[in-house]
Amino acid sequence: MALPAHATTGERIWYYVFRVLVAVVFIYLVFPILTIIPLSFNSGEFLHYPLQGVSLRWYHDVVASGQWAAAVKNSLIVGVCSMILATALGTTAAVGINRAKFPGKQLLVALLISPMMIPLVISALALYLFFAKIGLNDTYLGIILAHTILGMPFVLITVSATLQGFDYSLVNAGASLGAAPLPVFFRIVMPLILPGIVSGAMFAFATSLDEVVVVLFIAGPAHRTLPLQMFSGIREHLSPTILAVATMLIVFAGLLMLTLEFLRRRNERLNAAANVAG
Amino acid sequence: MALQDVADRSLHDKLRRAERRKKIEAVSLIGPLLLIMLIFYFIPIGMMLYRSVDNSQMREVLPETAKALVHWSGEGLPGESAYAAVVADMKVAYPARTLAGAGRRLNFDQVGFYSLLLKSGRKMKKLGGPPYKEKLIKLDKKWGNPQYWTVMKRGLKNITLLYLLRAVDLRYDDKNNIVGVPEEQAIYASIIQRTVYISLSVTILCLLIGYPLAYFMATSSASVRNLLMIGLLLVFWTSLLVRTLSWILVLQDKGVVNSFLLSLGIISHPLPLVFNRIGVYIAMTHVLLPFMVLPLYSVMAGIPSYYVRAARSLGATPIAAFFKVYTPMTLPGIGAGCLMVFIQALGYYITPALVGGPKDQMVSYFVAFFVNERVNWSMASSLGVVLLLMTGSFYLIFGKRVNITNMKLG
Known part of the structure; x- marks a missing residue:
């Protein structure tokens, strides 16, 4: 969008004003x-x-303080388990x-991705009341299940997106050559949709690593995750350790x-190559 | 039977079997997720919705009173049997420590009920034998007030609309009619209004800021675009708490913005930029901006530049070409972006809680408030129902036109 040689004065002024505007927006976005x-x-x-x-x-404070180290540990346990599930x-x-x-x-599909659209506080309240009945509040299992449900829609969306261009004749080819369904999945389907799976994961x-609201409701003191520790830190005593x-x-x-950028570009390149070949 | 028929039939069977196998495969693939979602998401949500009207715990605490009041007409005071029933119930519930919970629920409808029940419960041992009507009224004259008995009868039904009504500033009057609450108690309607107002403002701000940015990204060279995209995605992936925290630091009295303005001499005192509405707007717009820019950009990137050039060569002014030719083509992006931002903003809790003041809190905050500070699950659920209805209705009205599932996620 270079400025053409025959641009009028008005166009010239707008050209620079617009650039300054965008720069200001970008500073607003990144600077804080x-x-x-x-x-x-x-x-x-x-x-x-x-x-x-x-x-x-x-x-040094983060590493040395038991509270922060425990919060990091809890977040990793919950994050990894819920991610796998x-x-x-x-x-x-x-x-x-x-x-x-x-x-x-x-x-x-709408129902399955609904946890993404429903306000977090509603999911948090519903799970809190339900977990209170079955004794899952203040447990790792409860938080892991909650985060599994909150993270799953993203996996569904990214994997579905990579499956859009998937050629099912490959599955039929594998089956006709005598492969059982599971080997077909793991050796043919999986490698092809792997970028989608990895992005979803x-x-x-x-x-999970960014979720505060649900954890605020269902986690006890022993299962404080990193975001929860940060949230109460910002609220009660804002110390440089949080920074x-x-x-x-x-x-x-x-x-x-x-x-993710690398995966996306790789996918685009492969698609482009496939289009040229096909 | 001809050989051909047999072959046809076996082919038919094979096809049908293959179809069935496909169905079983689909069910076994989707089934586990659906089951987990059902047990750990949809049932809990349903239970929460029911909790907003569920009042069955009252009958467990005051079973005799509930029975005795079934036949009471509601005119004047009930007879001796109701007084005897309430005494019998209190004698059980007070030592079992369940009376306080019931008192709190009745107090929600009629202020003074909590102290009445606890005070009476404490004195049950010394009350002596029947008849109880006179004795109770002597103990506390509230027992002789028909209003309290109306509230008691209403409060012992298995289903109550009390909390849902209160969530929209309505209540029952002494004749069981639904009326507005007195002005000094009306808070929730203004909270709902405020929630919609803040969300709408943030959506408009995101559109005003995001549109030029997306436009610039879509029309500039690859290297500039990549730089902007990396900045945008870095913000998108950075933890919400970190972004909110960064605004507290930037906007505080000794923060970068105020020190900058002070050093330029534009202001002589630091501006109050955080822990108020300004802070909420600045931080929420920042947090939600990527959800506006990403769908806008993905639509704009697909618009070829020759449309605008054609309009210009046919004599349109730059402004007309932009607003009459370009902008209409970006409407799907505008729709998706606005819906994403608005619906998310409606449910925001963390950011306003950290950068806002008491008058900037939205519905979500009060849901958490009633759970964590008041332990009033009925009221929390009722506000949850209101919030869900707000989000759901906007989604149903606008979601059809905007395909959320197709939205690019970074």
Whole structure:
């Protein structure tokens, strides 16, 4: 969208004004997150600039404090378990939904992705009341089940998206050559839809790692996850230790994003190659 | 029978068997997820919805009173049998410590009932034998007030609309008519209004900010686009708490924005930018912006530039070409983005709780408030029903036109 040579003065002014506008929007988007990172290396206790010196003391604090270490451990347990469950359940269901034709398919899909649309506080309240009856509040199992349900819709959506272009004659070819259904799935279908599965799994893990509302309702003190620890930290006593944790989470987000971008581009490249070949 | 017929039939059978196998396969693939969702999601949601009207625990605490009041006309005071029943119930419920819970529920309808029940329950031992009517009225004259008995009878039904009504600022009057609550007690209608207002404002802000950004991304060179996309996705993937925290730091009195403005001499005192409505708008718009920009961008990226150029060559001014040719083609993106942002904003809890003041809290906050601080599950569920109805109705009205499932997720 370069400025043409014959542009009028008005067009020229608008061209630059528009660029400045977009730059301001972009700064609004990225700047606040970036301000956290230097502050987390502050050697003083203040939460504002200028820095009083550079040190790693708050990072040391995260590692040394039992509370934060426990929160990280809890989040990893819950995140990994719910990610595995959500991915397994979501992938198989996506394959089943994609292959079969039946009435009410749209409704079923809408129901299965409803945890994504229903306000979190409603899911949290419903699970809290239900878990109170069956004794699953304040347990790992309860939080894992809750996060499985919240993360599963993302797996369903990403896997369904990769299945859209899937060529089922490959499955028939495998079967006609004598392979049983399970080997066909693991050796033919799975490698082809793997990018979708991996993105879905990452979505599920990120959802669990970022989820506060449900945990706030159903987790006891012994099962505090990282976001819950941060939430009460921000609310009660905002210390620089939280900034160190936040910086780690920003780095994690960056890694997540790069991996997903890589997967997406690989997928696009493969699709383009397949289109040329086909 | 001809050989051909046999072959046809066996082919037919084979086809049918194959179809059946396919069906079994689909069921066994979808089944496990559906079962887990049913047990751990849909049943809990259903139970929560029922909880908003469920009043059966009252009959467990005051069973005799419930029976005795069935035949009471509701005019004047009930007879001795009702008084005897309430005494019998209190004698059991007070030592069992269930009376306080019942008192709290009745107190929700009629202020003063909690203290009445507890005070009476405490004195049951010294009450002596029947008749009880006079004795109870002497104990507390509220027992001689027909209003309390109306509330008692209403409060002992298995299903109550009391909490749902209260969630929209309605109540029963002493004749069992539904009326508005007195003005000084009316809070929920304004909370619902505020929730819609904040969500709408945030949606409009996201559109105003997101549209130019998406447009720029869709029309600029690949390297600029990639840089913007990386920034956008980094924000999208960063934890909600981290983003909210960063706004607290940036907007606080000694934060970057205020120090910058102070150093320029534009202001002489720090502006109050956080823990109020301004903070809520700034942070919520930031958090939800990617949900506006991503669908807009994916629609805009598919619009070829020659439409606008054609309009221009046919004599349209740049503004006319943009608003009459380009903008209508982006409507699907606008719809998807606005719906995503608006519906999510309606249910927001964490961000307003952290960067807002007491007057900026939305419906979700009060659901959590009634669970964690008041332990009033009926009221929490009722507000949950209201929130679900709000989200559901917007989704039903607009969701048909906008395909959410097709939305690109980064």
